[in-house]
Amino acid sequence: MPTLASLHFKNRIYYVLLAVAGLVATAGMFAVHMMEEHGHIISGMNNQIVWGMPHVFAIFLIVAASGVLNVASIGSVFGKAIYKARAPLASLLSLAMLAGGLTVLMLDLGRPDRIIVAATNYNVTSVFAWNVILYSGMFSLVILYLWTMMERRMNPWNKAAGLAVFVWRFVLTTGTGLIFAFLTARQAYGSALLPPMFIVLSFAWGLAVFHVVQSNIYSWNEKVLNPDILKRQKNLLGIFIIGSMYMVATYHMTNLYFSHQTGFEHFILRDGGVYTNLFWWGYVLVGNILPLVLIYFPGLGKMKCVMFASLLVVLGAFSLLYVFIIGGQAYPLNIFPGFTVSSTFGDGQIGSYIPSKYEIMLGFGGLAIAFIITTVSVRVLNFMPQDKPYISD
Amino acid sequence: MSDVNSQRRNFLKTSLGAAAVAIAPGMLLFQVAQGKSDGADAKVRWGMLIDTAQCKPGCNDCVTACNKENGLSGGIAVTDSQWIRKIDLKDISTGREISLPMMCQHCENPPCVDVCPTAASFKRPDGIVLVDKHRCIGCRYCMMACPYKARSFVHEPIHDQNPDVPRGKGTVESCTFCVHRLDEGTQPACAEACPNKAILFGNLNDPESEISKKIHSVASIQIRADLQLNTGVHYQGL
Numbered sequence: 312m313p314t315l316a317s318l319h320f321k322n323r324i325y326y327v328l329l330a331v332a333g334l335v336a337t338a339g340m341f342a343v344h345m346m347e348e349h350g351h352i353i354s355g356m357n358n359q360i361v362w363g364m365p366h367v368f369a370i371f372l373i374v375a376a377s378g379v380l381n382v383a384s385i386g387s388v389f390g391k392a393i394y395k396a397r398a399p400l401a402s403l404l405s406l407a408m409l410a411g412g413l414t415v416l417m418l419d420l421g422r423p424d425r426i427i428v429a430a431t432n433y434n435v436t437s438v439f440a441w442n443v444i445l446y447s448g449m450f451s452l453v454i455l456y457l458w459t460m461m462e463r464r465m466n467p468w469n470k471a472a473g474l475a476v477f478v479w480r481f482v483l484t485t486g487t488g489l490i491f492a493f494l495t496a497r498q499a500y501g502s503a504l505l506p507p508m509f510i511v512l513s514f515a516w517g518l519a520v521f522h523v524v525q526s527n528i529y530s531w532n533e534k535v536l537n538p539d540i541l542k543r544q545k546n547l548l549g550i551f552i553i554g555s556m557y558m559v560a561t562y563h564m565t566n567l568y569f570s571h572q573t574g575f576e577h578f579i580l581r582d583g584g585v586y587t588n589l590f591w592w593g594y595v596l597v598g599n600i601l602p603l604v605l606i607y608f609p610g611l612g613k614m615k616c617v618m619f620a621s622l623l624v625v626l627g628a629f630s631l632l633y634v635f636i637i638g639g640q641a642y643p644l645n646i647f648p649g650f651t652v653s654s655t656f657g658d659g660q661i662g663s664y665i666p667s668k669y670e671i672m673l674g675f676g677g678l679a680i681a682f683i684i685t686t687v688s689v690r691v692l693n694f695m696p697q698d699k700p701y702i703s704d
Numbered sequence: 705m706s707d708v709n710s711q712r713r714n715f716l717k718t719s720l721g722a723a724a725v726a727i728a729p730g731m732l733l734f735q736v737a738q739g740k741s742d743g744a745d746a747k748v749r750w751g752m753l754i755d756t757a758q759c760k761p762g763c764n765d766c767v768t769a770c771n772k773e774n775g776l777s778g779g780i781a782v783t784d785s786q787w788i789r790k791i792d793l794k795d796i797s798t799g800r801e802i803s804l805p806m807m808c809q810h811c812e813n814p815p816c817v818d819v820c821p822t823a824a825s826f827k828r829p830d831g832i833v834l835v836d837k838h839r840c841i842g843c844r845y846c847m848m849a850c851p852y853k854a855r856s857f858v859h860e861p862i863h864d865q866n867p868d869v870p871r872g873k874g875t876v877e878s879c880t881f882c883v884h885r886l887d888e889g890t891q892p893a894c895a896e897a898c899p900n901k902a903i904l905f906g907n908l909n910d911p912e913s914e915i916s917k918k919i920h921s922v923a924s925i926q927i928r929a930d931l932q933l934n935t936g937v938h939y940q941g942l
Contacts, residue, residue, distance in 0.1 A: 349860070361847045420842045421842015421873070421876070432823055436817075437823075440821040440822075
């Protein structure tokens with residue numbers, strides 16, 4: 312039983328956490344102001360690496376926002392009780408991450424002040440324009456879904472809303488993968504494998520974020536997660552990690568098989584310096600192997616291990632996205648096959664990119680927004696998973 | 705009674721006069737803003753034929769002319785705009801060296817236009833691919849999609865612009881085929897500046913034009929023809 316003193320202490324910690332997150336978000340806004348004032352010259356991005364660190368943060372948040380809803384879908388669509396109890400928390404995390412990710416994406420635009428132009432001028436052939444609809448639709452649908460869960464009178468609509476969210480998020484992550492899949496001329500992208508790869512990655516990243524938040528909520532409330540539930544959830548995370556490794560391996564293997572793609576693959580997997588290191592050490596080892604050991608190794612797999620494994624999966628996600636987005640652009644376009652090329656515009660050269668502090672501030676600002684939405688909501692509304700006394704399925 | 709009527713008449717007269725004075729300048733400006741009443745001609749397809757045999761390595765006259773015409777700084781930092789650039793090529797198997805200018809290829813099926821979320825990237829009826837600077841939100845997706853690396857992003861505030869070539873910080877830009885000169889009946893600056901006349905500019909749709917005749921008589925290729933974008937720029941001797 313918590314004492315009054317411990318509750319006071321927790322209260323204070325809560326406000327300190329909020330204040331810190333507020334400061335980080337403010338720093339993000341300051342970065343936006345600076346980029347607005349001076350232009351993107353103060354970022355590390357340039358005419359070859361046109362998407363940088365903000366996109367790594369934004370795409371992580373958006374992909375994880377879709378994947379975390381898997382927890383809700385297993386509950387609402389497939390009727391598993393332990394996941395149904397966690398559907399409200401999963402939905403909240405989805406909204407929070409979507410808000411954070413979209414904020415970063417929007418504020419990195421060259422003209423963020425023209426957001427109304429983006430909202431009122433749709434080019435139907437642009438997957439970006441489709442995504443404007445997909446993201447705003449997802450936001451509205453998840454709010455509706457939450458309403459059907461948290462308002463007793465709306466409960467009968469819960470199954471239908473859950474199904475709608477289930478379908479929508481598949482389309483949404485497909486849309487995110489298509490942003491890259493439609494880039495036919497670039498060696499790193501232009502593959503039909505990317506949408507399904509992003510879907511499987513979203514499962515792992517979303518569940519990892521869910522585990523981190525769930526563990527913290529339980530320990531904050533001095534509760535212990537039922538070991539049976541933990542076991543099922545950690546096994547699911549393990550399967551998702553293996554699944555995402557499979558997709559990433561297939562993507563690189565198919566590329567290696569096409570001789571016109573081997574130059575690019577050698578760059579990413581062998582000669583790319585920071586990109587190669589991030590791929591093998593960051594994504595493969597830290598983001599996959601270590602979490603799998605923490606989950607499956609006999610004697611491990613406890614609450615703390617699973618939370619640590621989840622954090623590593625998130626770190627691996629950032630590594631993979633850095634390699635995929637920035638490494639993918641750093642490798643030069645093959646405009647003249649069969650020729651070596653040089654010019655004043657970086658033709659034939661590996662692009663250089665060093666993220667600036669403003670980009671990193673903007674990225675963390677997005678994370679802070681997601682954190683603030685989650686923490687405040689968890690405190691003022693009931694998002695603590697309410698498990699039944701026994702597990703029925 | 706008649707006094708009231710004449711007052712009313714005077715009031716109406718004054719009101720009409722005031723309204724005419726208020727609207728007239730607006731109407732005049734409206735006409736000015738519309739510019740020429742006839743837009744780009746859909747029967748025309750502007751294009752270029754670049755003879756790489758005539759393009760001298762080390763010569764940068766086309767680039768300099770483009771920079772001057774369009775008010776670009778001429779800087780070659782990674783964040784500077786380069787609408788046209790010289791590329792030096794070396795055939796890996798034969799060692800043959802080629803130099804050529806590279807710019808927006810003004811594709812018939814431009815990927816930049818396909819991917820632009822706000823339709824800021826657009827193709828004129830005469831085949832010129834442009835960016836509407838008032839609509840571009842600076843997402844840079846077109847730069848990701850362009851197979852020719854032809855587009856630049858304006859990374860810094862711009863001063864002392866050429867009024868004929870509006871540019872803007874935070875938007876994307878590329879070669880316009882000097883559309884402002886073209887609409888006045890002159891050639892793009894690069895074609896005019898080339899000392900060896902390596903850049904032939906003209907209407908690809910007109911069978912009698914010099915460019916059409918030459919394309920039919922000499923071997924020329926479109927770069928990355930495998931992508932089937934049907935570029936407006938053709939290269940000879942590559």
